[in-house]
Amino acid sequence: MLVVEDDPHIRDLVVLHLQLEGLTAVAAGDGATGLRLAKADPFDLLILDVMLPQLDGVTVCRAVRRESLNGDVPILMLTARREESDKVLGLESGADDYLTKPFGIREFIARVRALLRRRPSRAPGHAAAVVAGGLTVDPARRHARLQDREIELTAHEFDLLYLLATNRGIVFSRDALMQKVWGDDTHITERSVDTLVKRVRRKIEQDPADPKFVLTVWGTGYKFADV
Secondary structure, three states, X not given: OEEEOOOHHHHHHHHHHHHHOOOOOEXXXXXXXXXXXXXXXXXXXXXXXXXXXXXXXXXXXXXXXXOOOOOOOOEEEEEOOOOHHHHHHHHHOXXXXXXXXXXXXXXXXHHHHHHHHHOOOOOXXXXXXXXXXXXXXXXOOOEEEEOOEEXXXXXXXXXXXXXXXXXXXXXXXXXHHXXXXXXXXXXXXXXXXXXXHHHHHHHHOXXXXXXXXXXXXXXXXXXXXXX
């Protein structure tokens, strides 16, 4: 996995505890180096500090999501800021989780384990692709296609879209989506669900403000259009 952190003490501590977990870690001290490494080699997990020299973590995160090599790899962002707006910005940039400094090592390792558990496909290995209104959601390849355009999705984006698309017309509450997409991660909030839906809509909807696939059911949650 790739650790991009400019504070050498935090970087060394993170790498050490990842190694104690039996994980191999590659470290970088600035955003430009981190992005170069992310473009060159595949990783199972990316750990990005938000405040980085040269390129900040949000910029790196967005660039990684545009790259097919690590486009769907889980990303954990580390931030010294506690404001909700900063956390939402990190999630909207494509991160799967965030951790506010200072953090405990036990919590850090728990977050890492949770993200790594999500890495394998949750969809049945031989499940058929879902086709609806020109949108194809393929569980075998874990990607989507709209007409002839390939759509790169993060792990959470795919899980959400596949869940809704395979249950067309069924309304899922935010609590239900939290359980099915994130499992037992108690730090996830309903705002996280809304942020994830916004990210999916930006990728699959012609007009995200007037969605045709992922619909809002006011006061309840979301559903996939029965098309």
